[in-house]
Amino acid sequence: DAKTTQPPSMDCAEGRAANLPCNHSTISGNEYVYWYRQIHSQGPQYIIHGLKNNETNEMASLIITEDRKSSTLILPHATLRDTAVYYCIVSPEYGNKLVFGAGTILRVKS
Amino acid sequence: DTAVSQTPKYLVTQMGNDKSIKCEQNLGHDTMYWYKQDSKKFLKIMFSYNNKELIINETVPNRFSPKSPDKAHLNLHINSLELGDSAVYFCASSQGRRSVTFGPGTRLTVT
Numbered sequence: 001d002a003k004t005t006q007p008p009s010m011d012c013a014e015g016r017a018a019n020l021p022c023n024h025s026t027i028s029g030n031e032y033v034y035w036y037r038q039i040h041s042q043g044p045q046y047i048i049h050g051l052k053n054n055e056t057n058e059m060a061s062l063i064i065t066e067d068r069k070s071s072t073l074i075l076p077h078a079t080l081r082d083t084a085v086y087y088c089i090v091s092p093e094y095g096n097k098l099v100f101g102a103g104t105i106l107r108v109k110s
Numbered sequence: 111d112t113a114v115s116q117t118p119k120y121l122v123t124q125m126g127n128d129k130s131i132k133c134e135q136n137l138g139h140d141t142m143y144w145y146k147q148d149s150k151k152f153l154k155i156m157f158s159y160n161n162k163e164l165i166i167n168e169t170v171p172n173r174f175s176p177k178s179p180d181k182a183h184l185n186l187h188i189n190s191l192e193l194g195d196s197a198v199y200f201c202a203s204s205q206g207r208r209s210v211t212f213g214p215g216t217r218l219t220v221t
Contacts, residue, residue: 034209043114043200043212044153085151097166098210100153 002101003027004088009105012082018075020104022088025069030092033064035073037084038103044087047073078108113137114213116201122219123191131186131216133201141165142184143202143210144176153200159184188218196220 005023012018024033035047048055048062050071055062061074075082087103114135123129135142143166144156158166162178173189184201201213 036210038153041215043202043214044210046209046211049209087153097155097158098153099155102152 002099003090004101006086006088006101006104008102009107011107011109012075012078014080014108014110015077018073018078018082018106018108020073020075020086020088020106021070022073023070024088024090027068027090028092031090032092033062033068033071034089034091034098035060035062036087036089036098036100037082038087039081039084044100047086078106080108080110082106083108113211114201114203116199116213116216118216119214120217120219122221124221125191125193127191128187128189129191129218130188131199131201131218133184133186133213135182135201135203135211135213137203137205137211139203139205139211140181141204141206142178142181143204144184144186145200145202145212147198147200147215149197157184157186191218191220193220 032049034049036044038044048060050062064071085103087100089098117132141160143158147153156170157176159178175187178184196219198215198217200215202210204210
């Protein structure tokens with residue numbers, strides 16, 4: 001079973017920041033937080049990951065709370081193409097046995 | 111310059127048939143996977159191979175048999191197909207401690 005809890009859906013206005021929360025209160029010390037997204041009918045796409053520090057790349061920012069029990073994925077300027085299901089995953093290693101939950105359906109609206 | 115490719119993209123077949131889905135990655139990754147996404151959209155890992163050796167085998171019926179002829183290929187053979195096998199199957203790969211790259215998926219419909 002997935003070790004994360006996410007809201008089932010969220011809406012965001014185009015051009016605004018999308019903030020997607022994730023709870024992972026049982027995360028272990030050696031587990032990373034990963035974010036993937038799945039645009040309709042496509043394979044999941046890696047977005048970002050982190051252990052305890054905040055991370056930023058060209059796609060998004062990841063904010064992890066100090067106690068590591070929750071995190072937020074931030075898409076700074078959401079576009080219509082960011083409409084997708086976003087999955088928050090905790091895993092002890094890169095890539096091995098990603099356990100996907102139901103994710104959050106993000107709808108970006110014009 | 112496709113990273114992870116799968117064939118076919120769509121597969122429609124009848125119950126009881128045997129079918130295969132092929133997967134190839136040109137990323138030089140040493141680990142490959144098969145995931146299944148059912149009608150409820152949940153993604154679950156089925157198998158994982160590292161350098162042609164099976165390292166993860168979830169509780170998948172033995173009608174499903176992965177075969178890895180080399181590091182770049184991981185094919186999925188399914189015998190005696192059942193209605194419940196209808197799903198989208200995703201091949202994926204990763205290199206060591208890096209992110210997983212997924213293929214475009216194969217939609218299998220069993221009638």
